[in-house]
Amino acid sequence: MATKHSRAAARLMISPAVLLLLGWMIVPLAMTLYFSFQRYNLLMPGMEEFTGFTNYRFFLTDPAFFAALLHTLQLVLGVLVITIVGGVLLALLLDQPFWGQGIVRILVIAPFFVMPTVSALVWKNMFLNPVNGLFAHIAKFFGLQPYDFLAQAPLASIIGIVSWQWLPFATLILLTALQSLDQEQLEAAEMDGAGPMSRFTYIMLPHLARAITVVILIQTIFLLSVFAEILVTTNGGPGTASTNLTYLIYVQSLLQFDVGGGSAGGVVAIILANIVAIFLMRMIGKNLES
């Protein structure tokens, strides 16, 4: 992009893609905004009318909303903590030379390729089920009462399932970051008298800071909108014990046929996601600058 001429040409050529992306985003957003100010229930077709902020008032005063908000945050934070701590440990382990390294690395990445509905069903029926599940069998083997995970601790179970899916992603990114660490730095630290723990805290962890930031940002985007795992396991229940914001909007618009209320919820979710994004960039964004 050296000359004025080539800059103008670059803008011209990039503009169709930008316009397409812009339209792709603006049209649904505008429609959601429009619906959120309408009284629009699928059971009463042809009765649509402008209602002002009524939809928002109902959505924000719904006790399920605060529960859902809390569950969303718990889910995001829980999964982030588990995947990053677990990811760092796994990356440290996989960075060691051992026999069969290649196969083990592929196995570790495998969960990431299983689609969310499938992995949630596998967990629900083969692991967490209180009658046939693996954990129930193990409990019975030791003479214990099987624990009904999805009924007793629904949110924790979902956090576990989602963590299992995202752990490979975190491990992969952190492993590549760890492999890019200059070995001479570790040797220098060793000569300087740093033991394994000090080498980890003073050399490896600062080196991983950027990769950890990337993992947090990317995972947060996806974790705010976890849906399939909840739908196939608990249906948001018991009660609203495992309902997050995404699931609440689904309930509102597709189970209660209230498109207006659901749209209002969608707009609230967008605003909340942006607040989270601003906080994240404030807190850890500086790690991305070189």
Added chain:
Amino acid sequence: MGRITLDKVRKAFGEVEVIPPLDLTIDDGEFVVFVGPSGCGKSTLLRLIAGLEDITSGQIRIDREDATDVPPAKRGLAMVFQSYALYPHMSVRKNIAFPLKMAGMDPTEIDKRVNEAASVLNLAQYLDRRPGQLSGGQRQRVAIGRAIVREPKAFLFDEPLSNLDAALRVNMRLEISELHQTLKTTMIYVTHDQVEAMTMADKIVVLHAGRIEQVGSPLELYRTPRNRFVAGFIGSPKMNFVEGAEAAKYDAHSIGIRPEHVDMSRESGVWQGRVGVSEHLGSDTFSHVHVDGIGTINVRTSGEVDVRHGDTVWLTPTAANIHRFDKEGLAIR
């Protein structure tokens, strides 16, 4: 104190023996340079001394104590790496303070030592910068600073100047030599550059394929190389080697004569030849002279000499400075 003794030290990676059993003594306060072509095992030898690699058999003693199984941090040696290996996320101050912090030293004492080292190395105004904001020479000095604050028994340098440009290299060479005069600590220095070896060393160890070819002071190696390898490696430009009939006149399989020990004349001499390429440096002139039946002889003449490509000249080697070698390449005395 910093006396390091290697006793039958051997290193093998699997089946491949990179360092056959080797004995070496490095006296306290000595500046020892390991020199050799790349891949000769000089860096490996340094890492064995540092403890970053385990030795396969033999013994390393530091100040008469067996250090073979002592971890690197406990050996009391400090190392300066080729890539400097500075910690990029720490300021210069924290980099230099790191070994002291790891030793659990009192913060005020750390501060004092860091400031001392910084003033010795002219780093005082850079203490709060990150390594990424420094030039190559400054980074090099930070790496040296990190080594000297520990007050080690010996310094180990692993090709520390190879990432610097030519002018800076000459400067740093002087600074390291100066540092050695001030600290009087044992230094072991690895390089492939024989000029660095000649200018800095008290004692040079010439390595070739893991074996020690010769140990001695720079001038000893220059005057009396033990074999053809050392003769060819030490001295710049390289020694000329002549084999065959001409060598047989001197009762040798081959003879060697340094470019500075050949006289060139336009009238008379022992070998007649034709001048090829001449390199005019101002202070010296290096002429590559093609002599029939002998090959190309590089001749050094002081000052500016008017020789051109294709001129016919006569060469005379100084008899006293001819090195004679037998069939195995060993020097004949």
